[in-house]
Every structure is written in C-alpha cells, then in structure tokens.
Amino acid sequence: MVFALKPGITDFFNRTDFDSREWINWEDTESSFGVRWNMTHDLINNYDLKGKTRKEIEQLLGKPTSESKNEMRYYLGLTGHGINTGALTFEFKNDRVSKFKIWQG
Template identity: 50%
Template sequence: MKKSYKILITVIVIISLSLFFKGRISGQKFDSEKWKYSNLNSEENWNLRWSMMNSLRNNYELKGKTKSEIIGLLGKPDAEVRNEMSYSLGYTGFGINTGTLIIRLDENGIVENLNVHQG
C-alpha cells in the first residue's frame, strides 16, 4: 500500500509540473534576426519560427506595441489584411501541420490581440 501511494504522488507531481510548464518551455530562444532573415524554405529552418514562438510570447509583451515596433521585431508580415498581420510559423512538429501567428491591431495601429493557429 505504501509503495502505490508513492507512485500516485509521483504521478500527480509529474502531471502538475507538466501543466504548470505547458507553453513556457520553448524549443529555441527567440532571435529577431533569425526570425526575420532565415531561409524558411531550407529544411533546417522549416520549424524555426514555431520553435521560437513560446520564447517570443513569454519574453516579449506584444500587446500595446505599435505596428512599426512589431515590424522592427518580426519583420514585414507574410500577409496583411485590414487590421491583421500574419506571420508563417512553418511546421509545428506535429505531422504536416503548419502554424500562423496572427496579430490584430486596433484602429490606431496598436496591437490588441495575438493568436497562434495550428492546422
């Protein structure tokens, strides 16, 4: 009985730590120059931006930044429609899924929201 209790506690601790750190552990530290200038068509860079995404979200407050500040940090968006800028994140590491970062600006050109899509 004592041994099964220790196993149960260990499992609970592991699950709790996994939930706590979910989204906080990044595959690669965000690097503005790599984000902007790496050849994303090169096989070695197919998931470069995706692997930097958690570091970007956790270490840079994008909400409240101006459009020009975002472009300075991330470069020219891959697409821009009305008040949204989108950046391709490449392959997500989950099969052939790709990711996209969508940044929504308010009427003054200030970031009000951002979303990461996978699909």
C-alpha cells in the same frame, strides 16, 4: 496511469530563445522548418507584444507574410507535429496590437 500528449505551443520540445535577426532572415527549408515555431513560446511569453504599434512589430519580426488593415500574419512553418503548419496573427485596434493568436493546423 495514462498520459495524453497534445501538440501545441505549450510543448517543451525544441523550444529556443527568440532571436529577431534569425526570425527575420528565416527561410522555409527542410533543414530549418521549425525555427520560427520553436521561438514562438519565448516571443509571446517574454516580449510585451500587446500594445505595440505595427511599426514596432515589423521592426521586431520583419515584413509579415500577409497583412490587412487590422491584421498582420507571420507564417511559422511546420510545427514538428506531422504536416501541421502554424501562423502568428496580430490584430490591431488604433494601430496597436489588441490581441495575438497562434494558429496550428
């Protein structure tokens, strides 16, 4: 039997519970590079993000890394799979989250 492992948000390694304060205060250092990435699974599966306002997302996650009229993006740091980094992006329609996605690359 052969198993192929594909890194991604579905990985079970290093998952941690989401902690808003820790997320907001995170600094991208060598010793903490995967903190946000490791919390992302819990965040997207246990928090009702769709339909939240921009203000509610910012209260939960802090200031975004970048934003535009219809989007907010949060840098996740290194994914733990080589040199890949990640980002969590929220798209807004009528000031509410219409969808969100995780990018890794």
